[in-house]
Amino acid sequence: MKNVLVLFAHPKFEHSKTNKALVDKIQHREGVTFHDLYERYPDFNIDLPKEKELLNTHDVIIWHHPFYWYNCPPLMKQWIDVVLEFNWAYGPKGNALQDKKCLNVITTGGTREVYCSSGNNHYSVNEFLRPFEQTARLCGMEYLPPFTVMGTHNLSKEDLEIHVNQYDQLISALQEDKAFKITKDCDFLNDTPLLKKIKTNER
Numbered sequence: 001m002k003n004v005l006v007l008f009a010h011p012k013f014e015h016s017k018t019n020k021a022l023v024d025k026i027q028h029r030e031g032v033t034f035h036d037l038y039e040r041y042p043d044f045n046i047d048l049p050k051e052k053e054l055l056n057t058h059d060v061i062i063w064h065h066p067f068y069w070y071n072c073p074p075l076m077k078q079w080i081d082v083v084l085e086f087n088w089a090y091g092p093k094g095n096a097l098q099d100k101k102c103l104n105v106i107t108t109g110g111t112r113e114v115y116c117s118s119g120n121n122h123y124s125v126n127e128f129l130r131p132f133e134q135t136a137r138l139c140g141m142e143y144l145p146p147f148t149v150m151g152t153h154n155l156s157k158e159d160l161e162i163h164v165n166q167y168d169q170l171i172s173a174l175q176e177d178k179a180f181k182i183t184k185d186c187d188f189l190n191d192t193p194l195l196k197k198i199k200t201n202e203r
């Protein structure tokens with residue numbers, strides 16, 4: 001079974017609805033290390049050896065965060081800047097993360113419809129996430145399409161529950177290393193047949 005590391009960054013988790021529901025479902029699962037960056041590093045003073053040890057002992061790395069100004073919250077960026085060191089994560093001697101899987105799990109206020117060339121946000125979520133994709137690639141990781149919960153402002157309880165169950169199922173699939181062959185052409189992991197069939201209260 002693959003070990004999954006969920007790096008989570010939410011500056012206002014105490015006010016969260018969507019991420020709270022997602023986190024509640026997966027954080028205590030066996031084989032999952034849930035790492036709340038704002039709780040652990042309120043002063044932004046990241047423990048580099050500790051983070052490297054965590055990365056060394058996990059096969060799947062998830063950057064889980066709400067979308068803030070088309071990006072991750074600042075502590076997640078700080079984590080990337082500090083932890084992904086030259087000649088450790090990348091560079092001629094940097095192969096610590098080689099062949100690990102990596103993906104973003106994000107929640108957005110905007111709906112899918114506004115994230116396209118004719119929509120208010122002009123670009124797709126995948127385009128906004130290019131820096132994460134390329135960062136993962138530079139570090140030799142396999143970057144998977146993102147898992148997204150979009151339109152959070154008007155999400156019904158039922159739809160949120162479907163997403164929560166999909167996230168839970170996604171974690172299982174990552175642990176079982178279902179290689180996501182089918183995902184190559186998918187913009188979102190949500191659209192893989194495996195996750196699309198999930199309905200409320202169904203595993």
Ligand SMILES: Cc1cc2nc3c(=O)[nH]c(=O)nc-3n(C[C@H](O)[C@H](O)[C@H](O)COP(=O)(O)O)c2cc1C
Nearest residue numbers: 016017018019066067068069070107108109110152
């Ligand atoms: C500072 C800030 C910036 C935000 N920027 C974006 C954004 O760029 N795009 C978007 O779709 N939603 C944006 N939102 C909305 C959040 O993504 C949304 O409220 C969050 O994902 C909901 O999850 P939560 O209930 O866990 O907080 C922003 C919210 C805040 C507070």
